[in-house]
Amino acid sequence: MQPPFRIGYGYDVHRLAEGLPLTLGGVRLESRLGIVAHSDGDVLIHAICDALLGALSLRDIGYHFPDTDAKWKGADSTRLLQHCAQLVREQGYEIGNIDCMLALEAPKINPHNTAMRTGLAEVLGLELHQISIKATTGERMGFVGRQEGVEASAVVLIFHAEVRL
Numbered sequence: 001m002q003p004p005f006r007i008g009y010g011y012d013v014h015r016l017a018e019g020l021p022l023t024l025g026g027v028r029l030e031s032r033l034g035i036v037a038h039s040d041g042d043v044l045i046h047a048i049c050d051a052l053l054g055a056l057s058l059r060d061i062g063y064h065f066p067d068t069d070a071k072w073k074g075a076d077s078t079r080l081l082q083h084c085a086q087l088v089r090e091q092g093y094e095i096g097n098i099d100c101m102l103a104l105e106a107p108k109i110n111p112h113n114t115a116m117r118t119g120l121a122e123v124l125g126l127e128l129h130q131i132s133i134k135a136t137t138g139e140r141m142g143f144v145g146r147q148e149g150v151e152a153s154a155v156v157l158i159f160h161a162e163v164r165l
């Protein structure tokens with residue numbers, strides 16, 4: 001029998017460098033520093049993908065979307081997210097809510113919070129209130145504080161479609 005509720009946790013980190021695009025939560029941000037990655041390197045979406053896969057005990061993002069697979073190479077991260085959400089539905093589950101944390105020194109995330117959540121809600125077929133995005137800095141400590149990288153984590157609750165909330 002499928003458990004009525006499951007939780008998942010995801011974490012991702014990418015390096016930052018000058019002159020590269022910075023896309024977080026599907027939103028392209030103005031920034032001196034951008035993400036070093038083969039894909040768009042959207043750490044926030046990658047963390048959410050891993051949280052969704054984790055809730056299903058379906059391993060991780062690297063297993064499902066290997067760099068070596070031409071189908072996913074350089075793919076827009078929203079496509080990966082759509083695929084993970086599809087896996088949730090195929091297992092008979094719905095997403096309850098997603099709570100995320102971003103850690104980076106700059107730029108400020110708050111002005112883009114609604115745009116990110118609106119876009120993600122659309123991709124996932126959710127209401128705005130089901131997605132939370134929070135951000136913090138590294139207080140100039142560690143790799144986040146030195147602006148060497150950006151870090152994201154996410155937790156998700158999924159519930160079986162037969163559960164009446």
Ligand code: MG
Nearest residue numbers: 012041043046
């Ligand atoms: Mg990643």
